[in-house]
Amino acid sequence: MQNVYLEYNFRVEPLQPASDILMAELGEVGFDSFVETESGVLAYVKKEDWLENILESVQILSQPNFKISFDFIEIEQENWNAVWESNFESIQVGSQCVVRAPFHEKPNVEFDIVIEPKMSFGTGHHETTYMMMKHILETDFKGKSVLDMGCGTGVLAILTGMKGATPIDAIDIDNWCYLNSLENVQRNNQGHINVNEGDVSLLTSQKYDVILANINKNILLSDIPHYTKCLKPNGTLFLSGFYKEDIIDISAKCGQLSLNFCKNFEKNNWVAVKYVF
Numbered sequence: 001m002q003n004v005y006l007e008y009n010f011r012v013e014p015l016q017p018a019s020d021i022l023m024a025e026l027g028e029v030g031f032d033s034f035v036e037t038e039s040g041v042l043a044y045v046k047k048e049d050w051l052e053n054i055l056e057s058v059q060i061l062s063q064p065n066f067k068i069s070f071d072f073i074e075i076e077q078e079n080w081n082a083v084w085e086s087n088f089e090s091i092q093v094g095s096q097c098v099v100r101a102p103f104h105e106k107p108n109v110e111f112d113i114v115i116e117p118k119m120s121f122g123t124g125h126h127e128t129t130y131m132m133m134k135h136i137l138e139t140d141f142k143g144k145s146v147l148d149m150g151c152g153t154g155v156l157a158i159l160t161g162m163k164g165a166t167p168i169d170a171i172d173i174d175n176w177c178y179l180n181s182l183e184n185v186q187r188n189n190q191g192h193i194n195v196n197e198g199d200v201s202l203l204t205s206q207k208y209d210v211i212l213a214n215i216n217k218n219i220l221l222s223d224i225p226h227y228t229k230c231l232k233p234n235g236t237l238f239l240s241g242f243y244k245e246d247i248i249d250i251s252a253k254c255g256q257l258s259l260n261f262c263k264n265f266e267k268n269n270w271v272a273v274k275y276v277f
Ligand SMILES: C[S@@+](CC[C@H](N)C(=O)[O-])C[C@H]1O[C@@H](n2cnc3c(N)ncnc32)[C@H](O)[C@@H]1O
Pocket: 120, 121, 122, 123, 124, 128, 129, 132, 149, 150, 151, 152, 153, 154, 155, 156, 171, 172, 173, 174, 177, 198, 199, 200, 214, 215, 216, 219, 241
């Protein structure tokens, strides 16, 4: 089946922080993939998810301190690899981890993650993925059970697998991400990772040592109680996908559920927070 997408070419001034804010707001209204360009952002939405008023609640478009113009074209899924390949540079996280595409040269690092992202989020380029990976690199995963909610490309689950986690469940609500994670776990010899398509309704009575969720503020606020029910005593919850100013709401929700704040990373106003149950 071919997916038809609308490719919006946004030209933004000043480039930062407007590009980041724009991507976050477009993500909230249903755009599911982004490529940063020299003049702004290419943003993609499935034609079937497109609504006539889709940009109405994207507040940055009407803010006078940013100059944003755009046009859009309709494209088919086959064009995607070319778009990604021309934009995708490898990413180094810490001294021992690189996320790269198959066409990049193999680096000499302990954790060499090969991702063919296609339409899915999760290459390490985005601050939230990068900081979640930093948390994972600092954590002992040997023999730990892991749940990766909103797995995107599967990159976080793959890194925990490389660090010795087992068993690992990875879940994404989006069919494209589900299929992409399946491919990427195989590509990185992590075929033992159980990838599933869905949301918190798939969670059972199984308990995990570590739960990772890099999604967005609203989904986290509604789903944190479900994650907490699946955490073992002393289990760890890593959360990202929200801004520094939203940490108050997230921490209040976690506090109500006896999750104790441990540590957070911050990058360009995004945060990735660690809580222990
Ligand atoms: C910001 S991306 C994170 C991808 C990857 N984990 C990373 O860190 O780069 C969020 C992902 O969550 C998925 N998602 C959104 N809502 C969800 C939900 N309610 N349950 C599970 N996955 C969800 C999206 O499809 C998307 O792939």
